[in-house]
Amino acid sequence: MTNTQDAGVDTSSIPQQSNSQSTFLTLSRLLPFLKPYRRQFAFAGIALLIAASATLTIPYAFRQMIDLGFSKIGSGGNGIEHVNLTFLALFGVAVVLGIATAARFYMVSWLGERVTADIRNAVYAHVITQSPEFFETTQTGEVLSRLTTDTSLIQTVVGTSISLALRNLLLFIGGLVMLFVTSPMLSSIIIVMLVIVILPIIFFGRRVRKLSRDSQDRIADASALAGEILNAMPTVQAYTHEEIEAKRFSNSVENAFKTAMRRIRARSLLTMIAILLIFGAIVFVLWLGAHAVVNGEMSGGKLGQFILYASIVAGAVGALSEVLGEAQRAAGATERLLELMSVRSPITEVDNPLGLPANNSRGAKISIRNLRFHYPSRPETAALDKLNLEIQAGETIALVGASGAGKTTLFQLLLRFYDPEQGTICIDDISIRELNLLELRSTIGIVPQDTIIFSANALENIRFGRADASDDEVIKAAKMAAAHDFIERLPDGYNSFLGERGVRLSGGQKQRIAIARALLKNPRLMLLDEATSALDAESERLVQQALETAMQGRTTIIIAHRLATVKRADRIVVLDHGHIVEVGNHTSLMALNGAYAKLAKLQFHIEENSNTTEEIT
Known part of the structure; x- marks a missing residue:
């Protein structure tokens, strides 16, 4: 059994991508999976623009309410009408915002599920075309981890993070523009301070990405170890290794946990730094704005508008830092999947293959x-x-x-x-x-010594030899292989589920299923x-007769260990x-x-x- 505890599973057959690529360059390699759904992305983008625009109108409405509503009420004017109109407008904005947000959520969630399904299908279809050389050096647990855990991370990015990133980017840009419209001086100070605080965010972002990749690798190690042991349970239990294997798996899980905690600590630190620096800068600028109102250089409504836009910008930056953390994890997962997709089987076909004689x-x-x-x-x-x-x-x-x-x-x-x-x-x-x-x-038809039985019924296991075979043809092949009688005695006959890897059958019964499968194929x-x-003596006699009949009219090569054969x-x-x-x-x-x-x-x-x-x- 492979020791995955220390070094991890062997992925030497999978080309490793350079970690020097940027997160967004790595994620851009998912574009071929996104292109078929340009229309859905366009609909989601329209809903996103509408929702962002509705959000950006709210601070302006509050400014109107303060300057044209409350101030007129205080001076004896008819300001209540402005207040009523403002709140009516705000309700209308809320309706638009709610509909647009729901539409955006539906579309991006659909895209996340659809693109993830396409990626899983593409990776699986690619892996099953690889030659046995690939599986000599790559454990199936490693492949399964990439198919499940890694694609789930990509689903989070496509179905949630991209939408959130675009939404908050629009809010950031729109809010920034409105900040300059409201007060160019205060906005200039905010921009300078934001540039200063972004540098440590970028530094820690790179650290999170590396740890995200390491975390996914350790999860794959645990999956590979569990898959190996679960497929060998009779051997594990026969040698009383349950406690030993449980400890090995526990060590592997703990290794994955420790790596994940390093990633979580780095991401927590990234979030804390982003919030402290950004909000600290905004609080400082708002303090300057408050002094401007006291000195009569700015109206209360304009300051209120500036505060709301500043809050929108700060919230957008904070959300973008969160999204960046998700993007770092997804970039690591994308690298692992694309590494798998980049593997090429050494068994290649010529461009214009020849055909065999009829x-x-x-x-x-x-x-x-x-x-x-x-x-x-x-x-x-x-x-x-x-x-x-x-x-x-x-x-x-x-x-x-x-x-x-x-x-x-x-x-x-x-x-x-x-x-x-x-x-x-x-x-x-x-x-x-x-x-x-x-x-x-x-x-070519083959009957291997180590028979593979799939998690299906007897009918479908034999039909694996020729997918378009009728039930009567399957039963005929089973009779030729001396399998018909024992199949009929199963609880549901040919519809009986044979268990994972055929655990409900004896060794001889499995072999007769495999012989029936080959006979059904009717190869040359x-x-x-x-x-x-x-097989026991009686079954061997029956199968030998069936094989002698099956050998007629075809070439047969036998690996023989029995004198009769x-x-x-x-x-x-x-x-x-x-x-x-x-x-x-x-x-x-x-x-x-x-x-x-x-x-x-x-x-x-x-x-x-x-x-x-x-x-x-």
Whole structure:
């Protein structure tokens, strides 16, 4: 198990972005996801302008009420009419403000949800096209953290923060303009002081951004660790590691908590500095304004208007500092997502792929020439070295050899999960590099030794072999794989939920589901990674009969560990450390008394003895 406690999960396959990019430059890379919704942004912008304009009219109305209403009442004039009209106008402004704010909230919330869904879809669609090389070095928990936690932060920015930032920016600019209209002298003093206080805000903002990125990384560490352990619970419990793993997860969570607290402390300090400096500057300027009123240099209404506009400007700056904190977190999340999106699979397709000959009843001809391959995670050891093999259409080949000989590697190269450094693989004399990946993999059916069962019912698990198959075709494939009877005995038959990773099935039942899935696909080339290894004797007999029928009219390559399987093959290919050392049938290879004979004596003698005993009985 990977230790994520100290160093974090391995993300070496994901290119790392430079932290020197500005927050807004990083967030601007989300524009491709925003462009499809220009109309909705325009509607939200109109509502935003209306709401901001309504807010900026309020201080002017108060000035009119004080100077033209209260002052006339005090001097014996008809000022009450001005007061009534002012309050009526204020109510009208409130109506406009309420409608515009509701419209803005609805539109930006819709945009946040929509854009986040698009980003999640894009990232997921990109990740599932990556080759196994990517998943050798990247834990699924890390990917899931980026898909969930990071996209949620982006949703906050798109659905809330952008709107708040624009609203407060408009209020700041509008309020600043009205401050100059009201009193140029006092406004000039405010501007100078605001410029001075913005510098520490920028400094601490950069600190918050770095800590935000670190916080997201530590959360991903905890998610990756939890995902790894939850997928291995039987092993964890069998070795009584519950307490140990709980402690490991607790340490990882505490690490994430400590990092988050450093971010929170920095952001709290940023907020405190912004509020103290900005409001301190405003209080000082208002003190000067109060003296101007006392000296008769400014009316009470004008000072009131100036105070309200100053409050609007100060509130806008304070809100912008809050938004900046959210933007710093979102910038870190955006970097992580864009890093994931920038990963490119080494398995690429040609611009104009060739097509395979029309399907026929002979199967596929396979030509393997001078094949050499190293796994990216084990570059010092050749998994296959100068491998040459010709397989005729309709032929059944058994691959035998010790663990690590290269049997499964050959399957992975046939499916183009990896590309060899040297050599070619051809199907019907066409290099698989020249084929469309979809067509190539549609031509191949595989039954792996470690069967994957999805969290769905039996019907859908088998239909995974061919998505457009009818229920009758699924049931027919299940019967061929000797799976029909046990499926029928499940509580809801073919509609029975099989549990996460097939926990409700035995090993043999899982394998028969996988065989049915491959048979349903009806491929020209069948790859069987010891497809009967987990079956009991009776089920193996039934499945062997089904496989013999399924092998007709198609080429079959079998990774064999059972003598019965080996004997049925047209040819046996013996692999040793990535090389072919012997080729022939069972009888001829036993007569050579070489590598195959040695393997047979070590690996097959128990089964041979068992078969002999059965015959004597």
